[in-house]
Amino acid sequence: DILMTQSPDSLAVSLGERATINCKSSQSVLSSSNNKNYLTWYQQKPGQPPKVLIYWASTRESGVPDRFSGSGSGTDFTLTISSLQAEDVAVYYCHQFYSIPHTFGQGTRLEIK
Amino acid sequence: EVQLVESGGGLVKPGGSLRLSCAASGFTFSNAWMNWVRQAPGKGLEWVGRIKSKTDGGTTDYAAPVKGRFTMSRDDSEDTLYLQMNSLKTDDTAVYFCTTFLGLHPYWGQGTLVTVSS
Numbered sequence: 001d002i003l004m005t006q007s008p009d010s011l012a013v014s015l016g017e018r019a020t021i022n023c024k025s026s027q028s029v030l031s032s033s034n035n036k037n038y039l040t041w042y043q044q045k046p047g048q049p050p051k052v053l054i055y056w057a058s059t060r061e062s063g064v065p066d067r068f069s070g071s072g073s074g075t076d077f078t079l080t081i082s083s084l085q086a087e088d089v090a091v092y093y094c095h096q097f098y099s100i101p102h103t104f105g106q107g108t109r110l111e112i113k
Numbered sequence: 114e115v116q117l118v119e120s121g122g123g124l125v126k127p128g129g130s131l132r133l134s135c136a137a138s139g140f141t142f143s144n145a146w147m148n149w150v151r152q153a154p155g156k157g158l159e160w161v162g163r164i165k166s167k168t169d170g171g172t173t174d175y176a177a178p179v180k181g182r183f184t185m186s187r188d189d190s191e192d193t194l195y196l197q198m199n200s201l202k203t204d205d206t207a208v209y210f211c212t213t214f215l216g217l218h219p220y221w222g223q224g225t226l227v228t229v230s231s
Contacts, residue, residue, distance in 0.1 A: 040219050043157075045115065049210060049221050079133060080183065084186060093158055100174045102160040 002027045002096050004050060006105035012113040019081040021108045022038060023094035033096065038098035041070055041079045043090045044107075054079065055069045115139040117211045117226045122225030129201050135194040135211030135223060143167065143189040145215065149196050151207035152224075161209070164194070178204070201229045 003026040013019040029038045036058035044051035052061045054070035067082045094105040121133040148163040164185040173185050184197040188197040208224040
């Protein structure tokens with residue numbers, strides 16, 4: 001199984017400041033056949049389903065503010081929020097669907113400092 | 114617009130059974146590989162299983178905690194995915210989401226709550 005490890009587990013950032021969440025996979029999730037990383041970032045707020053923020057590791061979902069960005073390839077990935085807004089308070093998950101079983105990071109809780 | 118709508122959740126006693134449904138629309142369901150993902154209260158996300166399209170063999174894969182107890186199936190004539198859950202345990206209490214990837218882009222339903230309690 002591919003283990004997805006996020007860091008940190010929780011994060012408190014001041015409004016307007018940068019927030020960075022890391023995700024490391026125990027094996028590469030980069031496909032050699034199409035050069036795509038099978039890695040998605042989700043945002044989840046209480047009582048809601050996960051919302052897609054970033055797919056293919058770095059492609060922003062339509063309608064997602066451009067303060068959200070994803071980077072990385074292979075085994076190391078980063079979600080960056082360039083200027084934290086109050087509505088960004090949530091839990092963030094990375095997810096690999098490169099191989100079965102699909103696996104998720106444990107989640108990173110983002111709060112306002 | 115892609116839509117996935119789960120139903121069938123509810124309260125069931127330990128050892129009981131329940132069948133979840135996921136009605137799909139907005140895409141060619143018969144071509145899609147479908148997944149179930151669950152989330153226990155206050156916990157993270159856990160993949161439950163996957164079913165391939167019939168053209169790709171229609172085979173299923175399951176997470177270890179549910180293998181032998183849960184069965185995924187699909188009715189392509191009704192654009193519906195199913196999850197038959199037997200021998201339910203209290204640990205199976207969760208919101209169950211139906212998901213798919215179209216062109217490697219993920220889509221999720223809103224989820225349905227399953228509570229296993231005596």
